[in-house]
Amino acid sequence: MKAEHAARFREIRDKVENQQRLTLDDGLFLYDPEVPLQEVGQLANLVRERMNGNVGYFNINTHLNPTNVCVYRCRFCAFRSDLRDPKGYLMSDEQILARGQEATENGCTEMHIVGGLHHKQPYEWYRGIIELLHTNYPQIHLKAWTAVEINWFEFQTKKTKQWVLQDMQQAGLGSMPGGGAEIFHPEVRDQLCEHKADTHQWLQIHQTAHEVGLRTNCTMLYGHVEKAYHRIDHLLRLRDLQDKTGGFQVFIPLAFHPENTKLSDLKKPSALMDLRTVAVSRLMLDNVQHIKAYWIMLGIETAQAALAYGADDIDGTVRHELIYHDAGATTPQSLSVDYIKHLISEAGRDPIERDTVYNHVVRDQQDFTRWSSGEPVGASV
Ligand code: V47
Secondary structure, eight states: OOHHHHHHHHHHHHHHHTTOOOOHHHHHHHHOTTSOHHHHHHHHHHHHHHHHTTEEEEEOEEEEOOBOBOSOOOTTOSSOBOTTOTTOOBOOHHHHHHHHHHHHHTTOOEEEEOOOOOSSOOHHHHHHHHHHHHHHOTTSEEEEOOHHHHHHHHHHHTOOHHHHHHHHHHHTOOEEOOTTOSOOSHHHHHHHHTTSOOHHHHHHHHHHHHHTTOEEEEEEEESSSOOHHHHHHHHHHHHHHHHHHOOEEEEEEEEOOOTTSTTTTSOOOOHHHHHHHHHHHHHHOTTOSEEBOOHHHHOHHHHHHHTTTTOOEEEEOOOSOOHHHHTTOOSOSOOOHHHHHHHHHHTTOEEEEBOTTSEEEEEOSSOTTOEEEEEEOOOOO
16 A cells, blocks of 8 residues: 555544544545555454454345336336336236245245336235235235335325335335435436436435334445445435434445346446445444345355455345346355355354344244244344
8 A cells, every 4th residue: 555545544444443433535535446455344344343243144035026017217227127018027916925925935034025116006006915915924024115116105195205104014014125225416316217216205215214113224236327426425325314213224235237227338346346345335334233245246255255344244045036137147046044154154254044123033943934033133333
């Protein structure tokens, strides 16, 4: 490292060691390619260890995307379909119930449900999916609908965010995933998805969700047209809301996959960029307990390495993932529990199965598919 960089890095190291908050300029410096990734990673690893100990979390989960038909045309999305495109699909109640049955038989604790905003399906159809699954499979936690979908439901019902969220809670919604955040800064957001819920709406919906007692996740889609400034700005907006509500449980940096999208001329971010983004996120988001290295999107090798760059969670065994696989992800559709545990152990962490809201999962010794939620996992924020 050049002498002036080394001095500046020492300042940041001192701040991190003394648990002081990093600034926008600190974040920009950490993204400077002249600052060695290993140094940034080591610092993030220190914070990970302080916040989460020597643990790597995972869960047993499945995805459900009830339709890919969507009124929006986000430029980064390979999953969506037009209404009349042969690629378009809409799942029936029978198909949805079959997914609940399959999830139960495989010991899944969580179903991650998101999809397109179908031109013709009313709010009641979306609500009905939650009710149907919750009534028939009450033990499965339903982590469903991004803020973009909640915003669409507001538009459909002409009701408030609070009403929609509470109505979904009554139907069986357990928490919300972090999708739809993309990049908050309007210089970028307007290029990617100018029509869908804007930054203000996204943040307001998560704030309201926290106020009605729902835990939520948060994400950032990086590696397309944005610059380091936009990424740090995004992290700071999340950090500000977290200061107010404390309702975010995990941050998931999402690497852009260009295949089959309107941005297919771009290259996907390198593993080095992925690791740096995990590390910088861990350092900037000092008030979010967990950082997830989503193996589906990072690839198994990078996700495993990310456990030494600030991440403490690797997501789940996963089934039926479409959003990344439609965009060219070459990762498998699913990992076995034994393999996920092996990946975490090999990275030097103790594998711990968690539920969606970060309680320990206690499995029946005789029948793996039977389980209950135990104590919250260790917390120090
Ligand atoms: O909002 C869409 C992103 C998100 C592409 O909360 C793409 O636990 C890369 O939010 N290349 C959906 N990214 C996925 C998501 C998520 C995933 C795993 C766990 C959780 C959680 C949330 O995926 C979208 C968008 O930001 N996305 N298309 C693409 N071509």
